[in-house]
Amino acid sequence: MHILLTDILTCPRCGPAFGLILLADRAEDRRVIEGVLGCSNCREKYPIRDGAVDFGAAPEPVADVDDADSAERLAAMLGLTGGPAFVMLAGPAAAQAAALLRIVDDVEVVTLGVAAADDDVAGINRLYAAGPQLPLASGKVAAVALTGASARALLEEGARAVSPVGRLVLDPAPADAAEKLERHGMRIVAQEDGTAVAVRM
Ligand SMILES: [Zn+2]
The missing domain is CATH 3.40.50.150 (Vaccinia Virus protein VP39)
Structure with missing residues (x-):
């Protein structure tokens, strides 16, 4: 994820008024590859793996209609x-x-x-x-x-x-x-x- 996305991500548990704090373990070219986004309100931690932010849902494949x-x-x-x-x-x-x-x-x-x-x-x-x-x-x-x-x-x-x-x-x-x-x-x-x-x- 782009590092500036941190500014608009919010805690899905606490709601849109609650922003998240980024702890980047690995970043390349302003993109966070590995790290954690933490909520200072509920203390929940959302991991970033391979650049994707895991808010607790399993990713689904999507049909390739890239044209x-x-x-x-x-x-x-x-x-x-x-x-x-x-x-x-x-x-x-x-x-x-x-x-x-x-x-x-x-x-x-x-x-x-x-x-x-x-x-x-x-x-x-x-x-x-x-x-x-x-x-x-x-x-x-x-x-x-x-x-x-x-x-x-x-x-x-x-x-x-x-x-x-x-x-x-x-x-x-x-x-x-x-x-x-x-x-x-x-x-x-x-x-x-x-x-x-x-x-x-
Ligand atoms: Zn929260």
């Missing part, structure tokens, strides 16, 4: 033109992380729950987390894509994590997405083939 066309489409929906910025991909879209990094400069992609691939590249930050809460501070991620089951399960958390000028992509968008997003101060600005793009009102 340039769908990454271009994803980048357009997320409104990504360049960084520095953190982008979060949850669900099947996480397979686009490497392709997205090839077409958008200076972004760090955070993936949720997805196991490392053989052709992993720098710029992918893996979080092994499950449960209803994202271990991320509020309003700090430039763009969030929630795909597959995560579109429904993490809709509200995604809306919370996205920055004031950021975008939230839901694929597929749940039927009650507009109503739920409105409660979090967001509205849908584009909708196509079951995918919705939302921005802050």
Whole structure:
């Protein structure tokens, strides 16, 4: 994980107001390979192994759909033109992380729950987390894509994590997405083939 990601990671037990303290055992080029993130509130420790942060969930493999066309489409929906910025991909879209990094400069992609691939590249930050809460501070991620089951399960958390000028992509968008997003101060600005793009009102 990129060392600056520490600033926006939070304790999944204590909630988004509780940041984590990094103890890096091994770092290369501003990326922590081995270390620990500790919560000063509940004293829980979350290990970093092979650059991935283990928040207590088993990583799952994701189908390899890493192709340039769908990454271009994803980048357009997320409104990504360049960084520095953190982008979060949850669900099947996480397979686009490497392709997205090839077409958008200076972004760090955070993936949720997805196991490392053989052709992993720098710029992918893996979080092994499950449960209803994202271990991320509020309003700090430039763009969030929630795909597959995560579109429904993490809709509200995604809306919370996205920055004031950021975008939230839901694929597929749940039927009650507009109503739920409105409660979090967001509205849908584009909708196509079951995918919705939302921005802050
Ligand atoms: Zn805690």
